[in-house]
Amino acid sequence: MKAPASAAARRTAAAALALALGAAASGCAAFGGERSGIVVTTNILGDITRNIVGDEAEVTVLMKPNADPHSFGISAQQAAALEEAELVVYNGLGLEEGVLRNVESAEEAGVPVLAAGEHADPLDYTEGETAGEPDPHFWTDPVRTGDAVDAIAEQVVAEVGGVDAERIRANAKEYRARIDEVHAEAEERFAxxxxxxxxxxxxxxxxxxxxxxYGFEVIGAVIPSGTTLASPSGSDLKSLADAVEAAGVPAVFADSSQPDRLATVMAEEAGLDIEVVPLYSESLTEEGGGAATYLEMTRANTEAIADGLTG
Structure with a gap:
């Protein structure tokens, strides 16, 4: 009689072990600590978040260097990581068109999410086919980026277990001071x-x-939209070429991660000798690529714009 009981016990134990392993693999809430780390969508926000968090928590960045935030996608494994995070930080305001549904799924699964752009006093587009819609590119203004730093820091303190709140806030204060320095440099250079x-x-x-x-006028864009997924028409190019000729601008600025073909076509359409100046507008680069951090990117763009408009 003992043998059957022993077999039954073994079966019960095996079933219990399988259940425990399955729960561990899936992050079952019954075992506690089922979520871990911070997942960030874009590499610009990833760099900002890492400066705030330091070594207090793991930060995973989904977007690779030199990628396009409007169109980049993620793997099934990365999508799963979103739903297992303690906090998801994303830009919002319509930027991450390729991963927004994944962020929404994570939120529906109970993951706290922060749309950083919503805390940066967002502006609306004023022209083109996106006029009236929110402009997601707040990071081109260091002052607004500083506001996002504060929002991220407070959300990390509120949602991520085990972090030192004083350390997080101190990191954020120190990093915002460095952003303020970049802003002051830009003011002086653009003046x-x-x-x-x-x-x-x-x-x-x-x-x-x-x-x-900083008191510039945006007289147009080769792609009359807030997303690189749009395409210009012939009339768009003609209208912009007329505006460029009337304004007498010496340079057109194109994202360094995108070919400058459209900007070149526009310059040819205008019949003017216009320099195409690359900027790091929507993505960080790899280390050594010229814009590996937000601060490096902002400084590089300041110099490129100032040189392009005064050269």
Whole structure:
């Protein structure tokens, strides 16, 4: 009689072990601590978040260097990581078109999410087919980026277990001070640009916040949209070419992660000798690529814009 009981006991124990292993693999709430770490969508926000968090928690960044935030996608494994995070930080305001549904799924699964752009006093587009819609490119204004730093820090303190709140807030304060230095440098550098040269033409609408902060006029974009997924028509190019000729701008600025073909076509359409200046507008680069951090990217863009408009 003992043998059957022993077999039954073994079966029961095996079933219990399988259940425990399955729960561990799936993050079953019954075992506690089922969520861990912070997942960030874009690499710009990833760098910002890492400066805030330090070594207090693991930060996973989904977007690779030199990728397009409007169109990048994620793997099934990365999608699962979103739903197993303690906090998801994303840009919001319509930026991450390729992963927004994954962020929404994570939120529906109970993961706390933070749309950083909503805490940065967002602006609306004022022209083009996206006029009236929120502009997601707040990071081109360091002051608004500083506001996002504070929002991220407080959300980390509120949602991520085991972090030292004082350390998180101290990191955020120190990092925001460094952002303020970059802002002061930009103010000084841009002050030297004559009034008749303070016009921006870009490959798509991405520098509205920079223009608002530093007193530039955005006279147009090669792609009349807030997303690189749109395409210009012949009439778009003709209208922009006329505006460029009338404004007499010496340079067109194109994202360094995108080909400058459209900007070049526009310049040819205008019949003017216009320099195409690359900017790091929507993605960080790999280490050594010129814009491996948010601070490096902002400084590089400041110099490129100032040189392009005064050269």
């Amino acid at each position: 030297g640009i004559p009034e008749d040269r303070r016009s921006l033409v870009t490959n798509h609408h991405v520098f509205g916040y920079l223009a608002d902060r």
